[in-house]
Amino acid sequence: MLNRFAVILCGGSGTRLWPLSRSLKPKHLLPLNGDSTLLQQTAMRIHSKVPASHLITVTHDSHRFEVKGQLAEVLPDAVHAVIAEPVAKNTLPAVAIAVKRIYEIDPKAIVGVFASDHAIDNEAAFLSAWDSAEIAAAEGYLTLLGIKPTEPATGYGYIQPGSALQLEQGSLPIASVLSFIEKPDKQHAEKFVAAGYLWNSGMFVFRADIFMQLLARHQPEISAVLAGLNAGNLKEQYDLLPNISMDHGLVELADNVAVVPVDMAWSDLGNWESIYLRHARNDDNNVIHGDVVSIDTHDSLLWSQCGVVTALGVRNLIVVRTADATLICDRNSAENLKLLVDEVKSRYSSLAETHLTVQRPWGTYCVLGEGPYFKIKRIVVNPRSKLSLQLHRHRSEHWVVVSGIARVIKEDMEYIVNVNESTYIPAGHKHRLENPGDADLVMIEVQSGAYLGEDDIVRFQDQYGRE
Amino acid sequence: MLNRFAVILCGGSGTRLWPLSRSLKPKHLLPLNGDSTLLQQTAMRIHSKVPASHLITVTHDSHRFEVKGQLAEVLPDAVHAVIAEPVAKNTLPAVAIAVKRIYEIDPKAIVGVFASDHAIDNEAAFLSAWDSAEIAAAEGYLTLLGIKPTEPATGYGYIQPGSALQLEQGSLPIASVLSFIEKPDKQHAEKFVAAGYLWNSGMFVFRADIFMQLLARHQPEISAVLAGLNAGNLKEQYDLLPNISMDHGLVELADNVAVVPVDMAWSDLGNWESIYLRHARNDDNNVIHGDVVSIDTHDSLLWSQCGVVTALGVRNLIVVRTADATLICDRNSAENLKLLVDEVKSRYSSLAETHLTVQRPWGTYCVLGEGPYFKIKRIVVNPRSKLSLQLHRHRSEHWVVVSGIARVIKEDMEYIVNVNESTYIPAGHKHRLENPGDADLVMIEVQSGAYLGEDDIVRFQDQYGRE
Numbered sequence: 001m002l003n004r005f006a007v008i009l010c011g012g013s014g015t016r017l018w019p020l021s022r023s024l025k026p027k028h029l030l031p032l033n034g035d036s037t038l039l040q041q042t043a044m045r046i047h048s049k050v051p052a053s054h055l056i057t058v059t060h061d062s063h064r065f066e067v068k069g070q071l072a073e074v075l076p077d078a079v080h081a082v083i084a085e086p087v088a089k090n091t092l093p094a095v096a097i098a099v100k101r102i103y104e105i106d107p108k109a110i111v112g113v114f115a116s117d118h119a120i121d122n123e124a125a126f127l128s129a130w131d132s133a134e135i136a137a138a139e140g141y142l143t144l145l146g147i148k149p150t151e152p153a154t155g156y157g158y159i160q161p162g163s164a165l166q167l168e169q170g171s172l173p174i175a176s177v178l179s180f181i182e183k184p185d186k187q188h189a190e191k192f193v194a195a196g197y198l199w200n201s202g203m204f205v206f207r208a209d210i211f212m213q214l215l216a217r218h219q220p221e222i223s224a225v226l227a228g229l230n231a232g233n234l235k236e237q238y239d240l241l242p243n244i245s246m247d248h249g250l251v252e253l254a255d256n257v258a259v260v261p262v263d264m265a266w267s268d269l270g271n272w273e274s275i276y277l278r279h280a281r282n283d284d285n286n287v288i289h290g291d292v293v294s295i296d297t298h299d300s301l302l303w304s305q306c307g308v309v310t311a312l313g314v315r316n317l318i319v320v321r322t323a324d325a326t327l328i329c330d331r332n333s334a335e336n337l338k339l340l341v342d343e344v345k346s347r348y349s350s351l352a353e354t355h356l357t358v359q360r361p362w363g364t365y366c367v368l369g370e371g372p373y374f375k376i377k378r379i380v381v382n383p384r385s386k387l388s389l390q391l392h393r394h395r396s397e398h399w400v401v402v403s404g405i406a407r408v409i410k411e412d413m414e415y416i417v418n419v420n421e422s423t424y425i426p427a428g429h430k431h432r433l434e435n436p437g438d439a440d441l442v443m444i445e446v447q448s449g450a451y452l453g454e455d456d457i458v459r460f461q462d463q464y465g466r467e
Numbered sequence: 468m469l470n471r472f473a474v475i476l477c478g479g480s481g482t483r484l485w486p487l488s489r490s491l492k493p494k495h496l497l498p499l500n501g502d503s504t505l506l507q508q509t510a511m512r513i514h515s516k517v518p519a520s521h522l523i524t525v526t527h528d529s530h531r532f533e534v535k536g537q538l539a540e541v542l543p544d545a546v547h548a549v550i551a552e553p554v555a556k557n558t559l560p561a562v563a564i565a566v567k568r569i570y571e572i573d574p575k576a577i578v579g580v581f582a583s584d585h586a587i588d589n590e591a592a593f594l595s596a597w598d599s600a601e602i603a604a605a606e607g608y609l610t611l612l613g614i615k616p617t618e619p620a621t622g623y624g625y626i627q628p629g630s631a632l633q634l635e636q637g638s639l640p641i642a643s644v645l646s647f648i649e650k651p652d653k654q655h656a657e658k659f660v661a662a663g664y665l666w667n668s669g670m671f672v673f674r675a676d677i678f679m680q681l682l683a684r685h686q687p688e689i690s691a692v693l694a695g696l697n698a699g700n701l702k703e704q705y706d707l708l709p710n711i712s713m714d715h716g717l718v719e720l721a722d723n724v725a726v727v728p729v730d731m732a733w734s735d736l737g738n739w740e741s742i743y744l745r746h747a748r749n750d751d752n753n754v755i756h757g758d759v760v761s762i763d764t765h766d767s768l769l770w771s772q773c774g775v776v777t778a779l780g781v782r783n784l785i786v787v788r789t790a791d792a793t794l795i796c797d798r799n800s801a802e803n804l805k806l807l808v809d810e811v812k813s814r815y816s817s818l819a820e821t822h823l824t825v826q827r828p829w830g831t832y833c834v835l836g837e838g839p840y841f842k843i844k845r846i847v848v849n850p851r852s853k854l855s856l857q858l859h860r861h862r863s864e865h866w867v868v869v870s871g872i873a874r875v876i877k878e879d880m881e882y883i884v885n886v887n888e889s890t891y892i893p894a895g896h897k898h899r900l901e902n903p904g905d906a907d908l909v910m911i912e913v914q915s916g917a918y919l920g921e922d923d924i925v926r927f928q929d930q931y932g933r934e
Contacts, residue, residue, distance in 0.1 A: 019777070293814060295807050296800065308792045308815055310486070312807045313800025317781065319793070325775045326786070326793045333763065333780030340762050340779045347760060348775055368835040369845055373886075374869035376843065376911055378836055398867045398889050400913040402841035419840075420915045422865050422889065444843055444913045446867040448887045 052077035121265035146198030395449030404441035519544035588732035613665030862916030
């Protein structure tokens with residue numbers, strides 16, 4: 001019987017869907033396609049074929065707690081197998097570290113590799129293509145899912161398929177691959193579509209041992225680093241890895257590559273225009289999300305995360321409002337958003353990195369306001385979670401419980417703070433906050449002091465290994 | 468010698484420059500043309516000719532404290548003569564109530580009436596026109612300042628001037644008036660401009676006794692109400708007044724009307740387009756205010772009051788961002804903003820009325836966040852100001868002082884709360900907050916309770932007559 005594993009790649013710089021995505025909140029962590037996040041949708045889609053315990057998720061260390069938190073909501077058994085990369089090194093190192101782990105369990109295991117931030121509307125077609133790809137993979141092929149183009153897109157790489165392979169056939173044909181082409185210009189894209197080329201979706205299926213052989217042959221450097229990896233040296237070993245993609249580093253160099261053409265209403269949601277195109281439009285051909293008032297406005301995406309977006313007499317725009325920024329972009333310029341985000345980054349760096357609401361392993365906090373000598377946060381602590389035992393050298397903190405119940409350790413005291421009660425932690429006092437209840441603890445924290453940076457923290461004990 | 472008075476009319480619904488203006492923050496209260504507000508600029512401009520004690524300001528009761536506060540900053544002696552109308556009844560009743568007061572001091576006084584929310588760049592031309600208008604006013608004419616048109620605007624009424632009056636001449640000619648024309652269409656406007664017609668600026672100069680005579684003749688109803696007015700019956704008498712403008716109710720009916728043509732770089736700042744046209748533009752022909760990042764964006768107004776506005780690849784837009792809303796409007800649609808604001812009002816009423824920061828006679832508060840059972844405010848109390856002695860039936864309040872010093876009365880206790888200290892006011896406890904210091908008191912208030920509406924307040928004593 002087939003021993004099936006899957007790897008989910010959770011990378012991303014948070015640029016393409018800014019201001020909704022941020023470097024600390026890339027698009028797979030966002031609910032862009034319904035109520036659950038793209039990562040959660042991907043995990044559930046894969047879970048149709050793969051048990052949660054055979055699902056390995058690779059992400060950057062800075063996203064680790066949120067990735068685990070999101071998986072815990074839909075597939076708790078997948079949480080243990082989240083690999084946190086200390087440095088992002090493109091897709092090949094991420095795939096390699098996950099496949100090595102699978103190879104050690106079963107060299108003949110069949111592995112599927114999937115991006116965490118794509119939308120696939122036709123799930124049956126996806127699963128059927130995966131079935132077919134496994135037939136080729138079992139025979140030793142490095143197999144790609146190739147998307148049948150719906151338009152001459154210039155934002156994707158193309159695959160030129162060759163002759164049909166003589167294999168036991170699944171429901172879809174399987175072809176050899178003649179060549180890979182990088183993102184083409186419009187003219188070439190039109191030719192490729194007419195000639196039956198396929199979009200490279202970045203989804204792969206292969207046998208673990210075949211992958212390891214290919215890696216040893218084409219990327220001996222990565223193989224050597226992986227061989228020397230142990231629990232204690234991840235950071236040092238990662239620094240030695242090259243920054244290289246699965247495509248460039250392996251797929252384009254291998255000679256046993258196959259492709260399964262598939263039509264599954266796929267999108268990489270690579271910019272706001274693709275979000276516009278995939279959402280239902282109203283009578284004015286607008287996509288509306290959140291609180292929006294529009295008059296004489298057409299062909300636009302109007303998306304509010306916070307506050308009200310209002311539009312009068314405009315056409316063909318992308319408008320996205322968050323608590324701290326508003327983007328107005330012509331739909332034809334959506335592909336160039338990176339230029340704008342780079343400028344934002346240089347002038348307002350935190351605006352490209354985080355939202356006002358920040359995820360922590362124990363819950364969230366949101367900065368409600370700050371000024372000279374004070375900062376105010378709304379803190380939500382998850383049920384039965386606790387912050388680290390810590391102290392701040394420069395700030396004192398007032399806490400008012402507005403919902404739930406708090407257990408507080410302050411120096412050598414331990415006490416409960418109930419709803420509508422408050423407590424005070426002077427600067428320099430060792431303290432710990434815990435939610436001992438079954439409901440969220442919601443607290444208002446008023447910080448005061450001359451220095452209020454997040455780095456004024458000394459951790460003594462931490463459930464999440466952050467000491 | 469001339470006994471000179473001036474009346475400033477502070478009306479406005481806060482619609483035309485939404486979301487910056489709100490019904491409780493109309494445009495004269497905004498700093499749209501520099502650091503001071505339009506009201507403050509108007510008061511200072513008039514003060515060049517009129518002592519502060521001869522300046523009467525008429526406003527709606529809901530704007531009274533903010534109007535007084537703004538005048539106090541620039542012309543403290545003008546604060547005592549703010550008339551607060553219980554109901555807005557258009558301009559004629561507002562002018563009449565102010566002129567009656569002047570008439571009782573000196574029937575021969577010369578009165579100038581000015582809007583509080585216009586921009587006048589050439590102040591010397593304004594003052595010179597006012598001088599000329601006074602010559603006609605002294606001779607018994609109801610005299611208007613007529614703006615020499617710079618374009619065939621369709622947003623203003625026009626004045627058709629007649630022959631020159633045979634008066635002692637000031638620096639500008641004074642003409643009789645043949646007719647008044649309401650806002651015309653483009654074609655008529657072009658004809659009027661070619662024929663030397665003038666824009667009706669809504670600025671008038673006349674003798675108090677002449678105004679009272681005209682009022683008695685043309686609006687006997689208003690005269691009668693004014694005659695019956697006393698300190699105790701303002702509200703009842705106001706309800707009896709008709710809703711009628713100075714133009715329709717008096718000027719267009721009088722036969723002793725004169726006009727002084729003037730070219731003074733005037734604008735009524737009647738919509739965002741006029742704000743765009745009056746501000747300095749950058750190399751991309753954009754007007755920028757606040758935190759803005761733009762690339763490949765031209766001919767646009769990008770205005771941020773809070774957060775960052777970012778624009779990519781757009782043209783000819785008006786974009787205005789506040790803490791709670793973003794407006795995107797084609798510049799050609801700026802005149803139709805009322806349509807949008809009406810829709811906003813019907814769906815998010817408070818968004819058309821107030822900002823998150825609310826003026827109070829003692830300072831300001833800003834709602835930083837709210838949710839089930841809690842609301843958080845940042846409260847700023849002006850130096851040596853105090854809130855009313857009050858109690859709340861349904862909510863308790865936690866106060867943390869982040870800057871300045873607070874004196875607190877709670878039931879029969881009185882105590883000081885210093886920076887970084889906090890106190891607690893349980894529901895049902897009578898209390899009072901005061902800033903005894905010379906600097907602002909800044910406080911974070913965390914309210915908790917099942918009902919947190921602003922109307923849960925019982926006032927016992929109040930400096931501002933709000934018991």
